[in-house]
Amino acid sequence: xxxxxxxxxxxxxxxxxxLRDHRTLIAMIVVPIVLYPLLMLxxxxxxxxxxxxxxxxxxxxxxxxxxxxxxxxxxxxxxxxALEQRRxxxxxxxxxxxGLPKPIDPDKLHVEVVGSVEDIDRRxxxxxxxxxxxxxxxxxxxxxxxxxxxxxRHDKEDVRSDAAERRLGEMIDRVRDQxxxxxxxxxxxxxxxxxxxxxxxxxxxxxPSILGQVLxxxxxxxxxxxxxxxxxxxxxxxxxxxTLESLxxxxxxxxDLIVGKFLVVTTVAIMGAALNLxxxxxxxxxxxxxxxLASGGGRVPVGTMVFILLSLIPFxxxxxxxxxxxxxxxxxxxxxxxxxxPVILAVLIPGGIAALPATRLEGVMLVMPVGxxxxxxxxxxxxxxxxxxxxxxxxxxxxxYAGAAVAIAASVFxxxxxxxxxxxxxxxxxxxxxxxxxxxxxVSMVLLFVALLFPVWFFIQGxxxxxxxxxxSALLYAAGWLMPLLFVVAPVGxxxxxxxxxxxxxxxxxxxxxxxxxxxxxxLSAWAPAYEIDVLQQRLMGVPEALVQSSEAMAATxxxxxxxxxxxxxxxxxxxxEELLFRGFLLGGVGGEVGRWGGIIVSAAVFGVFHFYxxxxxxxxxxxxxxxxxxxxxxxxxxxxxxxxxxNGLGVLSVxxxxxxxxxGLSGESESSDWAHLPPATLVCGVGxxxxxxxxxxxxxxxxxxxxxxxxxxx
Amino acid sequence: MRAMDIVVADKLVKTFPTTDGGEKRAxxxxxxxxxxxxxYGLLGPxxxxxxxxxxxxxxxxxxxxxxxxxxGYDVATQPEQVKxxxxxxxxxxxxxxxxxxxxxxxxxxxLHGMDRSHAEQRAMFLIQRLGIESFAGLRxxxxxxGQKQRVSxxxxxxxxxxxxxxxxxxxxxDVLSNRVILEFIVRERDAxxxxxxxxxxxxxxxxxxxxxxxxxxxxxxAEGDLQTLREMSGEERLSNIFLKLIRADESVxxxxx
Numbered sequence: 001x002x003x004x005x006x007x008x009x010x011x012x013x014x015x016x017x018x019l020r021d022h023r024t025l026i027a028m029i030v031v032p033i034v035l036y037p038l039l040m041l042x043x044x045x046x047x048x049x050x051x052x053x054x055x056x057x058x059x060x061x062x063x064x065x066x067x068x069x070x071x072x073x074x075x076x077x078x079x080x081x082a083l084e085q086r087r088x089x090x091x092x093x094x095x096x097x098x099g100l101p102k103p104i105d106p107d108k109l110h111v112e113v114v115g116s117v118e119d120i121d122r123r124x125x126x127x128x129x130x131x132x133x134x135x136x137x138x139x140x141x142x143x144x145x146x147x148x149x150x151x152x153r154h155d156k157e158d159v160r161s162d163a164a165e166r167r168l169g170e171m172i173d174r175v176r177d178q179x180x181x182x183x184x185x186x187x188x189x190x191x192x193x194x195x196x197x198x199x200x201x202x203x204x205x206x207x208p209s210i211l212g213q214v215l216x217x218x219x220x221x222x223x224x225x226x227x228x229x230x231x232x233x234x235x236x237x238x239x240x241x242x243t244l245e246s247l248x249x250x251x252x253x254x255x256d257l258i259v260g261k262f263l264v265v266t267t268v269a270i271m272g273a274a275l276n277l278x279x280x281x282x283x284x285x286x287x288x289x290x291x292x293l294a295s296g297g298g299r300v301p302v303g304t305m306v307f308i309l310l311s312l313i314p315f316x317x318x319x320x321x322x323x324x325x326x327x328x329x330x331x332x333x334x335x336x337x338x339x340x341x342p343v344i345l346a347v348l349i350p351g352g353i354a355a356l357p358a359t360r361l362e363g364v365m366l367v368m369p370v371g372x373x374x375x376x377x378x379x380x381x382x383x384x385x386x387x388x389x390x391x392x393x394x395x396x397x398x399x400x401y402a403g404a405a406v407a408i409a410a411s412v413f414x415x416x417x418x419x420x421x422x423x424x425x426x427x428x429x430x431x432x433x434x435x436x437x438x439x440x441x442x443v444s445m446v447l448l449f450v451a452l453l454f455p456v457w458f459f460i461q462g463x464x465x466x467x468x469x470x471x472x473s474a475l476l477y478a479a480g481w482l483m484p485l486l487f488v489v490a491p492v493g494x495x496x497x498x499x500x501x502x503x504x505x506x507x508x509x510x511x512x513x514x515x516x517x518x519x520x521x522x523x524l525s526a527w528a529p530a531y532e533i534d535v536l537q538q539r540l541m542g543v544p545e546a547l548v549q550s551s552e553a554m555a556a557t558x559x560x561x562x563x564x565x566x567x568x569x570x571x572x573x574x575x576x577x578e579e580l581l582f583r584g585f586l587l588g589g590v591g592g593e594v595g596r597w598g599g600i601i602v603s604a605a606v607f608g609v610f611h612f613y614x615x616x617x618x619x620x621x622x623x624x625x626x627x628x629x630x631x632x633x634x635x636x637x638x639x640x641x642x643x644x645x646x647x648n649g650l651g652v653l654s655v656x657x658x659x660x661x662x663x664x665g666l667s668g669e670s671e672s673s674d675w676a677h678l679p680p681a682t683l684v685c686g687v688g689x690x691x692x693x694x695x696x697x698x699x700x701x702x703x704x705x706x707x708x709x710x711x712x713x714x715x
Numbered sequence: 716m717r718a719m720d721i722v723v724a725d726k727l728v729k730t731f732p733t734t735d736g737g738e739k740r741a742x743x744x745x746x747x748x749x750x751x752x753x754x755y756g757l758l759g760p761x762x763x764x765x766x767x768x769x770x771x772x773x774x775x776x777x778x779x780x781x782x783x784x785x786x787g788y789d790v791a792t793q794p795e796q797v798k799x800x801x802x803x804x805x806x807x808x809x810x811x812x813x814x815x816x817x818x819x820x821x822x823x824x825x826l827h828g829m830d831r832s833h834a835e836q837r838a839m840f841l842i843q844r845l846g847i848e849s850f851a852g853l854r855x856x857x858x859x860x861g862q863k864q865r866v867s868x869x870x871x872x873x874x875x876x877x878x879x880x881x882x883x884x885x886x887x888x889d890v891l892s893n894r895v896i897l898e899f900i901v902r903e904r905d906a907x908x909x910x911x912x913x914x915x916x917x918x919x920x921x922x923x924x925x926x927x928x929x930x931x932x933x934x935x936x937a938e939g940d941l942q943t944l945r946e947m948s949g950e951e952r953l954s955n956i957f958l959k960l961i962r963a964d965e966s967v968x969x970x971x972x
Contacts, residue, residue, distance in 0.1 A: 009826075241809040248775055250827060
């Protein structure tokens with residue numbers, strides 16, 4: 001059976017199994033379909049009920065003496081009379097009439113003479129009165145040259161006191177406005193007399209803006225919730241029910257089982273998100289909540305909903321992978337739940353940062369796990385202009401993280417210490433004395449390492465990159481120091497700790513001569529096809545302005561630096577370090593598990609992603625494939641290093657010594673055109689050498705054992 | 716190894732780290748061979764290392780030292796091949812509660828590389844062979860202990876492996892189910908399969924096993940057919956032989972040397 005057939009078979013069984021579980025169905029269907037409408041309707045009902053109930057309650061006001069009691073009642077009466085008069089002048093069906101405030105009902109008002117201000121304060125704090133009203137003089141005066149001071153003494157923490165302050169404050173404002181209007185009329189002053197400014201604020205947000213902020217958060221939480229139960233059931237549940245042992249004695253690779261399970265968890269998470277989204281949409285549409293969600297009462301188009309769902313898919317993939325990886329460590333349901341809780345909190349932190357309105361999808365946020373997905377969803381939903389390169393970067397980095405998580409799950413699931421909790425503790429997996437020596441690193445080890453290194457490297461590049469007009473040489477020198485540490489020392493340390501043979505797994509051995517010749521030919525000629533691909537890309541999609549600017553700044557920096565330094569930091573150091581990381585460590589780990597082409601493609605794609613610029617992705621990945629192929633065929637890291645150093649070296653020289661390029665007639669047909677095709681003769685020579693180089697490497701180098709066997713056979 | 720020995724364990728050792736930083740030897744230098752078409756019984760008190768030994772033989776655990784081969788394949792270095800010649804019945808076998816017995820058997824047949832129609836045929840055959848017809852369509856969660864055990868045995872046999880390893884196959888079964896399963900094991904042996912089983916029930920071992928290994932503290936304290944064990948211990952009944960040999964082993968353990 002082929003890999004895809006096995007995956008389909010496992011997927012089918014696991015999906016049937018999980019969908020037959022009542023708990024899944026309840027979490028996936030009943031909760032969104034029944035709970036959401038109930039929650040939304042219920043909470044709105046509760047709020048309006050409480051507001052209505054407060055209106056019905058008797059308002060208890062404290063005053064200092066009988067005279068002030070009279071003043072307050074006069075004010076209330078004046079307000080009531082004015083409102084009644086307004087009401088009689090308006091058509092009772094008009095919007096204005098409906099919008100008129102309600103006067104304070106004397107039957108629902110109790111004004112109590114309390115005594116001193118101190119007594120009022122004490123009574124408010126005791127909550128035996130709602131509010132105290134204190135006038136600065138007992139009798140109110142109505143004269144243009146005098147003011148009345150009213151102090152509303154209330155407790156903002158007390159809901160009733162707060163409401164009383166609002167009602168009385170609004171009432172006094174109305175009386176003041178009424179008095180003003182009357183005074184201006186008497187003095188024949190225009191209504192605008194005391195209003196030199198009128199301020200209005202116009203909200204320009206598009207209709208679904210509130211929806212755009214609220215929904216992604218709800219759906220992100222629901223997607224996580226949807227992934228949790230199946231992830232636990234299909235991993236720790238397998239162990240707890242005793243089915244894991246019988247599964248592990250089947251002759252099927254663990255990675256197949258994990259991929260099948262991971263796809264089921266992803267499916268359930270997406271189905272859950274879709275049902276949640278559908279339920280929220282239906283409640284909003286049919287429950288009369290459109291006004292609450294979309295400002296202006298407009299309906300949110302169905303297309304937007306589909307868009308939200310699509311943007312949730314990569315998130316569901318990543319979360320399912322993380323959940324499967326975490327739950328694979330657990331031996332019981334309970335243990336899995338304990339592991340999942342901190343993971344959810346950890347996921348919510350980048351999600352929360354991304355939800356802040358000021359956060360933008362740029363810089364390190366582009367590669368922040370989870371955070372970048374939330375930001376992307378938000379920006380797409382709000383209709384912001386998201387560059388294609390940013391979308392690709394988010395998707396590629398998410399794929400890298402998800403891949404690493406699935407690989408970790410595969411290496412943990414079915415391990416002795418997980419299958420048999422009586423046999424060994426989980427910690428034993430990391431105790432060096434219990435680790436068995438091995439020939440090559442595992443897929444999970446190498447993928448986890450590069451997944452952790454990626455954001456670090458991205459961040460370092462961002463932190464070191466010079467601003468406009470600054471010298472870029474500091475970045476180059478710093479990268480020249482940091483690269484050996486991060487790309488070589490760190491992975492070698494990991495290999496040594498896990499007792500993996502460093503020389504073997506990094507392919508540190510001398511290659512046969514024909515691979516050296518192949519590497520020299522390819523290294524000297526690869527620029528020709530690479531350049532042509534660049535030209536094609538430029539014709540198809542243009543060159544990003546940022547890349548042009550950074551390339552120009554870099555060229556200026558390189559010209560100012562000593563040539564030897566340039567060659568070391570651009571050609572030699574990356575050639576050695578990147579080859580050891582991508583063609584040694586990564587290709588060795590992945591290729592050893594999934595075979596030649598799987599290893600070559602994964603290592604080349606990761607190599608491409610590490611170069612950040614989308615425009616460079618095709619060429620970098622293509623070169624990554626060629627160098628990985630050479631490494632695999634020769635079983636040595638050296639040919640890749642030769643290609644890398646020659647290719648980068650030529651690239652640097654073409655920038656620093658443009659006069660040489662022109663002298664050899666290697667550039668485009670005319671000096672003025674930056675993106676012209678190569679002269680045909682140059683192109684044919686370049687591609688020809690490149691193909692000859694590849695052809696030389698088409699036979700794979702024999703291993704030491706194979707040599708010995710051949711020698712024995714010959715004798 | 717003689718030509719007939721299909722299972723060979725050679726100085727098998729399995730140690731587990733303990734919480735105090737030390738280690739516990741669950742299996743301690745175990746060596747034995749099982750001839751093709753024989754039933755080998757591993758007997759021993761709780762904690763003797765029976766289950767660990769069976770897990771080592773099935774490739775579920777890797778030995779700390781020593782080797783074991785099944786049909787010539789090394790359990791530590793060729794686990795995939797070992798899994799192809801092996802049917803393993805675990806002690807606390809769990810079944811997928813939400814799948815029917817038939818669905819479960821088809822799934823496991825497919826996990827062994829059979830295509831769908833072949834897998835369905837094989838499942839049908841085992842359903843008839845083990846008398847599962849009446850409950851083959853029921854979900855496993857609804858089956859009785861005896862019914863579950865029959866489905867588990869069918870699952871272990873799904874790839875028609877030449878070697879069967881069974882950990883406590885009759886644990887917790889009533890007399891009737893017990894009888895069905897024991898008869899089935901003998902029939903499989905007669906059909907040429909090699910069976911290694913561990914059990915607590917000495918009378919079962921007495922009637923069924925061609926060879927018995929007595930395990931205590933991870934070591935084999937006695938081995939042979941029933942007649943050899945009788946001669947060794949001077950006892951007639953296996954239960955008495957068992958007690959005598961275990962006690963002899965324990966007393967050796969405390970004697971000054």
